Amino acid sequence: MNEVLCFFKLIAGELTSALQNPLFWVVLVLVAFQYRRIAKSRENLFGISGNTVFRDTLSATWYGFIGGLLGSILLILAGINLTGLAISYIWPLALILMLINPRFLCFSYAGGIVALSNLMLGIPAVDVPQLMGLVAILHLVESMLIYFSGHAGASPMYMKKPSGQIVGGFTLQKFWPLPIVAVAFLSEASGLTLLPLMPDWWPLIQSGNNFILGMSGVLFPFVAGLGYGDLALAHTPVEKSKLSARNLGIYSFILLGLAVLASRFQDIEYLAAVFAPLGHEIVIYVGQHIEFKGKPIFVPPLRGVRLLEAVPNTAVQAAGIRSGDVIYTINGQPVNSKLDIEAALGSGARLLEIEFITHSKKKWQRVIMELKPYQPAGIIPVPEGDEYTYTEFVSQSIISRIAEKIGRNKKGI
Structure with a gap:
């Protein structure tokens, strides 16, 4: 020893x-x-x-x-x-x-x-x-x-x-x-x-x-x-x-x-x-x-707004909301898009009551999010399909490129 x-x-x-x-x-x-x-x-x-x-x-x-x-x-x-x-x-x-x-x-x-x-x-x-x-x-x-x-x-x-x-x-x-x-x-x-x-x-x-x-x-x-x-x-x-x-x-x-x-x-x-x-x-x-x-996680749900990211050191993270959670209401009003979220955040209210379902445990939660001066809300929703800024995928694997080329040849592209 x-x-x-x-x-x-x-x-x-x-x-x-x-x-x-x-x-x-x-x-x-x-x-x-x-x-x-x-x-x-x-x-x-x-x-x-x-x-x-x-x-x-x-x-x-x-x-x-x-x-x-x-x-x-x-x-x-x-x-x-x-x-x-x-x-x-x-x-x-x-x-x-x-x-x-x-x-x-x-x-x-x-x-x-x-x-x-x-x-x-x-x-x-x-x-x-x-x-x-x-x-x-x-x-x-x-x-x-x-x-x-x-x-x-x-x-x-x-x-x-x-x-x-x-x-x-x-x-x-x-x-x-x-x-x-x-x-x-x-x-x-x-x-x-x-x-x-x-x-x-x-x-x-x-x-x-x-x-x-x-x-x-x-x-x-x-x-x-x-x-x-x-x-x-x-x-x-x-x-x-x-x-x-x-x-x-x-x-x-x-x-x-x-x-x-x-x-x-x-x-x-x-x-x-x-x-x-x-x-x-x-x-x-x-x-x-x-x-x-695989089935993507970070896509819009049928109802509500799914979070892509709850930015660290912001109001939303302090409230306990995390990436993948789905927000359904803010101050009792249903939210179903990024515009709904922006409208609720811009209402001037300092305290926002948020109802959401957690991604990890699928549990319904109700929290109070406090918007402090000079502190961002920190909510990044998943894309809704009309975004003009995004990343194009380029395969990093040689095997992937060969498979893609074979697939295109089979389709006659």
């Missing part, structure tokens, strides 16, 4: 040193700029203002540290050796792929291409099972972060589906700076923490380099950044983040299993290298298919 605690303390100490790396602060600034961009977009679309950038960045940093601790433990136990992973090739390739589509800034694509190049052409020199293990573990950490915080700060939007229907929904965008520790075998290890004594079964993913004699195993801190982007149309943001985390977790465990097998059976290396990008595409395709083929 004491050895386990010492192991955790050792990793935590190395993570702390990673926080002192200037690169971590560069990544942190980039993350803050991303949250600033999201906040500006939210304000431009719906007038939702509020200084949430610092809070979002601080929360992301905290979750990133926890994710880094978990990822470090998994990388070390798996025996991932950073010195044999051709990182100097993967990062530039990932940046080039990003120019095609920003979401390709992901090790599943660049890592898969590098691994296949090694298997088919012999270049660059890379330990394929170990590289696939790194990709799997980073995505496993990402799935954990998505599960616990992927829904936070979801931005409301109006989206035009491929069918032409305008529905309400949310964009889920999260970014995490990740200080992390892994194993590296170096000829010169002065100033670095030596790898502690590991169990007999270690490493889980065997290395083809057999840990070159004369090199010292050290704990090497480095910095990474993880990002998550998704849509919630047929699910609430909380439901969607848990669904996405589950799918990405399944992908990660399959890839990790293939990496372990590939380290023992060479023929499995091709399967692991192909599955890394292809499996990731399947995860994206399934996520998009579920949202666009």
Whole structure:
């Protein structure tokens, strides 16, 4: 037990040193700029203002540290050796792929291409099972972060589906700076923490380099950044983040299993290298298919006005009304459109009695909403179909695009 605690303390100490790396602060600034961009977009679309950038960045940093601790433990136990992973090739390739589509800034694509190049052409020199293990573990950490915080700060939007229907929904965008520790075998290890004594079964993913004699195993801190982007149309943001985390977790465990097998059976290396990008595409395709083929939540009800968003720190949120709830009356008057809501809010009354049904428990509620000076009501209704500002859907999955093209060809379009 004491050895386990010492192991955790050792990793935590190395993570702390990673926080002192200037690169971590560069990544942190980039993350803050991303949250600033999201906040500006939210304000431009719906007038939702509020200084949430610092809070979002601080929360992301905290979750990133926890994710880094978990990822470090998994990388070390798996025996991932950073010195044999051709990182100097993967990062530039990932940046080039990003120019095609920003979401390709992901090790599943660049890592898969590098691994296949090694298997088919012999270049660059890379330990394929170990590289696939790194990709799997980073995505496993990402799935954990998505599960616990992927829904936070979801931005409301109006989206035009491929069918032409305008529905309400949310964009889920999260970014995490990740200080992390892994194993590296170096000829010169002065100033670095030596790898502690590991169990007999270690490493889980065997290395083809057999840990070159004369090199010292050290704990090497480095910095990474993880990002998550998704849509919630047929699910609430909380439901969607848990669904996405589950799918990405399944992908990660399959890839990790293939990496372990590939380290023992060479023929499995091709399967692991192909599955890394292809499996990731399947995860994206399934996520998009579920949202666009499922029944949308944020559409007008037969009677009343459904809320797309109850803006934080506003009168409607203080009254206990939440996203998805359906408002039926305000001060005894039925409301069935955005115009009805605007008329009630503009009546000059400071106290408004609102009757509504909750989305979560389907319970009838009656509350008093107090409109305070200089505080917005914070009601964002679902779209009614006549909106002129909305987002056009563009498929992010290559599989989705192929399926759409086949569908058009069958219809003779």
